[in-house]
Amino acid sequence: MSTGTMRAAVLTRAGGPDVLTLDRVLTPIPAAGEVLVRVCAFGLNNAEVLQRRGAMPPPDSGIPGLECSGVVAATGPGVTGWKPGDRVAALARCGTYAEYVAVPGGACMRVPDGLDLAVAAAAPEAAATAWWNLVCRGRIRAGERVLIHGAAGGVGSLAVQLARRLGAYVVGTARGDQKTALCAGLGCHEVIDYGSVDVFDTVSENFDVILDNQGGPAIAANVSVLAPFGRLIIVGVQAGGPGRLDAAVLMARAAEVSSSSLGRLDDVVREQICREVEQQVLPRLADGAIRVVVDRRFAFEDIVGAHERFSAPDRVGKVLVTVTDDI
Known part of the structure; x- marks a missing residue:
């Protein structure tokens, strides 16, 4: 089964922000228990910068990214509770610097209607x-x-x-x-x-x-x-x-x-954390009781600029990258 190709920001070697290049790669197919998310936006995190610099091992796929927001595009065998079109934020192990990412169903959190989907990308991690x-x-x-x-x-x-x-x-x-x-x-x-x-x-x-x-x-x-x-x-x-x-x-x-380290926790613990964040934090973001601090937003095409900004000494809160505006 093939689902075609997608754009992704890929690490080709260790180095500065310019080692991230936008390429076309195969779109992932959700395995059993996984959800395929069409990515609206993703937030940057320090672990991804360390991977880019070579201080941490890069993902096997070469595609970094620990969090995103978007909509469910497809579900793998055995997934219950999610259907295509659902608005989600996802806590991933890698791969969110892309138009699509496959993550365990338990790693998805329902985004309340009152919360801007792009802003939700800055919340999971x-x-x-x-x-x-x-x-x-x-x-x-x-x-x-x-x-x-x-x-x-x-x-x-x-x-x-x-x-x-x-x-x-x-x-x-x-x-x-x-x-x-x-x-x-x-x-x-x-x-x-x-x-x-x-x-x-x-x-x-x-x-x-x-x-x-x-x-x-x-x-x-x-x-x-x-x-x-x-x-x-x-x-x-x-x-x-x-x-x-x-x-x-x-x-x-x-x-x-x-x-x-969230990345070293097993899927069962990560799923429990996601359920608590979904129930206790995301609704408070939606009703304005708390807020995500967003420093700046970048287009996907400027992933290099986003990484440069993330390391700026005056950066506050999260740096966001918008992958698509049509969700």
């Missing part, structure tokens, strides 16, 4: 990361103090809003006036500009939950400001992976350090 790590791993509770590093980024900006809705006292970190103002507008009770002060010298009280995107080098400093029974959750290694942790300090606080 960030919302799943924020929800899984704040609610499931961090066990955040009303009244707790929460520190969110990189609060102006794609994950951080959603995490700030979710933490506020869950009743936490939220402190965010960001760099520069524009980003700190954004964080305040999103609901941070306090914002620390790490470009002008040392975050850990500035905080006056310890935190019950810390969401960290920096990784190893910041572990010891983060643990030093954990409250008794506090939880440090590592969601990124932008500053590098290796770090030192004094187990005695951790034990003295009866504290926890956890980490996770």
Whole structure:
């Protein structure tokens, strides 16, 4: 069976943004349990930049992409609950830099009518990361103090809003006036500009939950400001992976350090996260209670420009790429 060809942004080698080229490739055929999504738009993520640079292995197909929005084009054998034409956002393992992508049916989330389909493309990875790590791993509770590093980024900006809705006292970190103002507008009770002060010298009280995107080098400093029974959750290694942790300090606080990568979770766990995001987050995006911060939108033909913008120091929130305007 053949479904023809489609446009896709393909990695041909490691390098700068210009190694991404638009090619025609075979359109995927949904296997058992899979849904074929006609892509409206997709968001960019740090993992895709690392793949492009050669710091992470590229997908076997050569087509990056961890999230998208669109409509169901076809379903594979055994799929129930989805039909052609359904509006969906999808949390993929790869392949969303294309006109079509095949993903497990459980990785699709129904997009409410009130939510712009293109904007929904920016939600899956960030919302799943924020929800899984704040609610499931961090066990955040009303009244707790929460520190969110990189609060102006794609994950951080959603995490700030979710933490506020869950009743936490939220402190965010960001760099520069524009980003700190954004964080305040999103609901941070306090914002620390790490470009002008040392975050850990500035905080006056310890935190019950810390969401960290920096990784190893910041572990010891983060643990030093954990409250008794506090939880440090590592969601990124932008500053590098290796770090030192004094187990005695951790034990003295009866504290926890956890980490996770959505890409390394099995399909069953990812499906459960998608169901919770579908029920708890997407409706709030649709009714305006929370919002996805979109830095800029690019046409598919300017995928190189989108990658350049993603790495710009003044970028906030998500960078979106629109594949088609006729859905």
